[in-house]
Amino acid sequence: MQKKLINFLILQFIIILPKLSNSNNFNFDILGCFCEGGMIYGIVNNGEQVKINDLKIKLSSDNYFVYAFGRKHDEIIKIKIGEEEKIFKVKKKKYKIEKINNLPTRKVEPSQKDMKKILKESDELKKVKNLDINNKLFSDQFLIPVEGRVSGRFGSQRILNGKAKRPHYGLDIAAKKGTKIYAPTDGKIKKIFDNMFFTGNTVIIDHGLGLISIFAHLEKIFISENQLVSKGDLVGSVGMTGRATGPHLHWGIYLKNVPVDPETFIDLNVLE
Numbered sequence: 001m002q003k004k005l006i007n008f009l010i011l012q013f014i015i016i017l018p019k020l021s022n023s024n025n026f027n028f029d030i031l032g033c034f035c036e037g038g039m040i041y042g043i044v045n046n047g048e049q050v051k052i053n054d055l056k057i058k059l060s061s062d063n064y065f066v067y068a069f070g071r072k073h074d075e076i077i078k079i080k081i082g083e084e085e086k087i088f089k090v091k092k093k094k095y096k097i098e099k100i101n102n103l104p105t106r107k108v109e110p111s112q113k114d115m116k117k118i119l120k121e122s123d124e125l126k127k128v129k130n131l132d133i134n135n136k137l138f139s140d141q142f143l144i145p146v147e148g149r150v151s152g153r154f155g156s157q158r159i160l161n162g163k164a165k166r167p168h169y170g171l172d173i174a175a176k177k178g179t180k181i182y183a184p185t186d187g188k189i190k191k192i193f194d195n196m197f198f199t200g201n202t203v204i205i206d207h208g209l210g211l212i213s214i215f216a217h218l219e220k221i222f223i224s225e226n227q228l229v230s231k232g233d234l235v236g237s238v239g240m241t242g243r244a245t246g247p248h249l250h251w252g253i254y255l256k257n258v259p260v261d262p263e264t265f266i267d268l269n270v271l272e
């Protein structure tokens, strides 16, 4: 019950905050979540300049600016659009410690040979985070890509087999092997990787403006590279390839190289 209430409050926060910032009266709409893990974006008039904390933001070809806060961020942010300047509060988030103990040793303490594969793959994953489609393809509300149970949240500190690892940059949704996975919003299939060391069978969807989704641990992949997908299109099925203790979808979102919390785009109440 309490969990439901908390989720309700989170949802309220996501929905209300952008409205609050609008009513603060910029002549512009800023959408998204002013929160750690969140992302904000908006469209401006031709030739209008946008500055965030005094730094000029590069606009997209369709005049969007976009900014992601990352896992940790200062409590305030200054946004200037044209001649208007406003200060916004950025909501802090508390992150949990997640312990996972039954992973194969090889996946937590990789051998030298495995390390070679890991480094090559992390290079490739870095590359897919580069800006490619410089216009907005995503919609304001995302779809939950798979029906299941939330088994891991964005930002939590991970302790795997007793070893402290980097934070978890994604949302884990546990579901039966073979459960269908759908595109959360429009995009283009940027890259497909088979059998990555950590992420297994992996799909990268480019949503434009430098925003990508990464789907990991898939069993099957039903789409191909460069294919355009619409919100709700079938992408693949849940598996446990790569480093996983059970079948689940790991859904990561990045704005260029800044990790974004998928929960800020969806209504989790549907799952719980």
Ligand SMILES: [Zn+2]
Residues within 6 Å of the ligand: 152, 168, 170, 171, 172, 249, 250, 251
């Ligand atoms: Zn995960």
